[in-house]
């Protein structure tokens with residue numbers, strides 16, 4: 001036996017192709033081109049690569065991409081002024097401020113300055129609250145991509161035992177909210193959790209978002225479980241996830257690889273959210289299947 005591979009790269013390519021079709025239709029019928037603004041503060045090379053990939057992906061589906069690079073020393077006031085300008089720019093439908101920000105900047109203040117309608121990361125308190133209360137929200141891209149892959153593989157998630165490892169605002173917490181909204185029975189584990197291996201052994205669904213290379217062991221996995229590996233860890237052996245992939249794939253029913261799993265879906269969902277935001281601001285029908 002061995003797990004089926006959940007091919008996030010191929011899944012994301014199909015999603016992007018659908019989005020490209022919707023963007024073309026939007027242009028033809030309404031003369032509207034969705035625009036995504038990505039803001040990068042500082043010179044972190046990995047962040048620079050992601051930001052470039054996001055811009056490239058936006059252009060490839062026919063969107064406009066606006067890249068803003070600011071020096072690491074930029075003042076909070078200048079960054080807030082840029083966000084305000086993007087909020088007021090009708091060509092910009094989505095705004096992403098790449099995290100983390102330098103320590104001298106109040107991350108929450110910057111995120112919450114983004115207009116909720118343009119908050120394609122779903123990080124503003126308004127969108128977080130909407131998700132938590134079951135109202136129409138912008139949903140964070142990484143958990144949205146994970147949810148799409150899980151539903152595709154498993155069908156309805158109601159009653160499944162789901163374990164989310166990690167409780168960050170960008171992955172763990174919104175992932176737990178989405179699984180809960182789908183009526184899974186959700187456990188959220190973190191660094192103070194006791195008895196994690198046994199919690200994991202009960203889980204039909206494991207989402208690992210820890211940031212520790214090969215942290216989740218093969219013998220923690222329930223036979224047949226669906227394992228979603230969010231981790232991106234650069235090691236001497238290359239890019240590895242938070243799951244010991246070679247061991248876990250022998251036991252799991254389905255598993256995402258790293259690279260080629262959650263990462264490409266995150267970027268495709270950013271485009272999906274940008275398209276959704278564009279449709280909403282123009283009062284047009286939202287394409288199906290892009291939101292939970």
Ligand SMILES: NC(=O)C1=CN([C@@H]2O[C@H](COP(=O)(O)OP(=O)(O)OC[C@H]3O[C@@H](n4cnc5c(N)ncnc54)[C@H](OP(=O)(O)O)[C@@H]3O)[C@@H](O)[C@H]2O)C=CC1
Nearest residue numbers: 142166167168171190191209210211230231232262263266
């Ligand atoms: N593929 C993609 O698209 C994305 C990938 N990532 C990757 O996902 C990983 C997680 O990212 P992010 O959520 O931002 O990371 P954070 O560092 O913000 O959160 C990590 C979480 O893991 C928990 N944790 C740490 N050690 C343990 C432990 N020993 N046992 C159980 N839980 C533990 C922490 O617990 P506590 O809260 O108690 O400290 C925390 O909640 C990273 O590798 C990141 O690079 C992130 C975003 C997108």
Ligand SMILES: Nc1nc(=O)c2c([nH]1)NC[C@@H]1CN(c3ccc(C(=O)N[C@@H](CCC(=O)O)C(=O)O)cc3)C=[N+]21
Nearest residue numbers: 050096097098099100121232259260261262263264266
């Ligand atoms: N405001 C904000 N929103 C984010 O969504 C956000 C962020 N800040 N800060 C950083 C994290 C990380 N993140 C990734 C996106 C794509 C890949 C990705 O495409 N990964 C490829 C590999 C790419 C590589 O080789 O490095 C893959 O897994 O196949 C990874 C990680 C989004 N994040």
